[in-house]
Amino acid sequence: MISTDTDILATAETWAKDGRGVALATVIETWGSAPRPVGSHLVIDGEGNFLGSVSGGCVEGAVVTEAVEVIADGKARTLEFGVADETAWKVGLSCGGRIKVYVERILVEKVN
Amino acid sequence: MDLGLLSALNSERAARRATVLVTDTSNGVQRLVKEVDIATDPLAALLDKQLRSGKSGAVATEDSSYFLTVQAPPPRVVVTGAVHISQAMAPMARLLDLDLTIVDPRTAFATPERFPGVTLLPEWPDEAIGKIGLDSYTAFVALTHDPKIDDPGLEAALRSACFYIGALGSRKTHGRRVERLVAAGFDEASLARIHAPIGLDIGAVSPAEIALAILGEIVSTLRGPRRQTS
Numbered sequence: 001m002i003s004t005d006t007d008i009l010a011t012a013e014t015w016a017k018d019g020r021g022v023a024l025a026t027v028i029e030t031w032g033s034a035p036r037p038v039g040s041h042l043v044i045d046g047e048g049n050f051l052g053s054v055s056g057g058c059v060e061g062a063v064v065t066e067a068v069e070v071i072a073d074g075k076a077r078t079l080e081f082g083v084a085d086e087t088a089w090k091v092g093l094s095c096g097g098r099i100k101v102y103v104e105r106i107l108v109e110k111v112n
Numbered sequence: 113m114d115l116g117l118l119s120a121l122n123s124e125r126a127a128r129r130a131t132v133l134v135t136d137t138s139n140g141v142q143r144l145v146k147e148v149d150i151a152t153d154p155l156a157a158l159l160d161k162q163l164r165s166g167k168s169g170a171v172a173t174e175d176s177s178y179f180l181t182v183q184a185p186p187p188r189v190v191v192t193g194a195v196h197i198s199q200a201m202a203p204m205a206r207l208l209d210l211d212l213t214i215v216d217p218r219t220a221f222a223t224p225e226r227f228p229g230v231t232l233l234p235e236w237p238d239e240a241i242g243k244i245g246l247d248s249y250t251a252f253v254a255l256t257h258d259p260k261i262d263d264p265g266l267e268a269a270l271r272s273a274c275f276y277i278g279a280l281g282s283r284k285t286h287g288r289r290v291e292r293l294v295a296a297g298f299d300e301a302s303l304a305r306i307h308a309p310i311g312l313d314i315g316a317v318s319p320a321e322i323a324l325a326i327l328g329e330i331v332s333t334l335r336g337p338r339r340q341t342s
Contacts, residue, residue, distance in 0.1 A: 009118065009121065009122055009125070010122055012118060013115070013118050013119055013122050016115045016118070017115070024113060024118075026168075026179075026181065028137075028168075028170060028179050029170060037167065037168075038167065038168050038169055038170075039167060039168025039169075039181055039182065076140045102135070102137075102179065104113055104140065105113075106113055106114075106115055106118060107113065107114050107115060108115045109114075109115070109116070
């Protein structure tokens, strides 16, 4: 699991250096039977390609959609998924847990 | 996150050095704290505790809240001796996410049949350990009972920053071992790093029980005690 996270962060760096828009999603809080531990990463590019996992497949689709927005407007945001949430029913965190995911853009300094 | 910060984080990881990424959750401001800089950081106590837990998590101070992303290298256990105890250790270490390497120049012992899926180095410990490199996320365990194999391993471990050193043997055996290591130039303070008799005192008898006692002691050294003993 740890080595997988290394690959994810290394991929985030490679993609950003290749000039792709990149966002990093991190699980920052979990309640109940969340499938992936706090600190798990998902890296997403502007095209919606992704690597890693924040929920073992349940809410990745929604996180990727939001991440594409984050890449476009540069504003970091915190997403929450849980059974009480209509979106979560829709995207299906069926294990009954709740998770909070922080999504941020990888900022590449522009050379003038 | 700044690409520069991400690159710095990745190069620390590649070098098997721990870091904590501090994100201020109110404004998204981030900084990377290397393990060597934790002691002098304003959040020293919080960062140290989080790093020792090996897990990322949210923390709060009186005026701010932070998310701490812990990047600790995967802990390794290097063992001299492809023996019964290390055979029992292999599946336990796997469950504990400890990366096990077994060093034993006796090729009749160090066979893949006896150690399926384990990194085996059928070499002398001084050569093998030079290649592996013992860092502060490595534990070293000497299990052969044979000074020709264990001693060079222990000498390399004592010269390194590894977080745990243990050696199998009775108090008498260890007494003789200490004499040899003193003769080799090690002082009392560094020899006190060796856990001997090895393992937590759980009255272990079978090889599997001894493996459990050793791994328990390694985990306890890595994580630190949780309960106050007062």
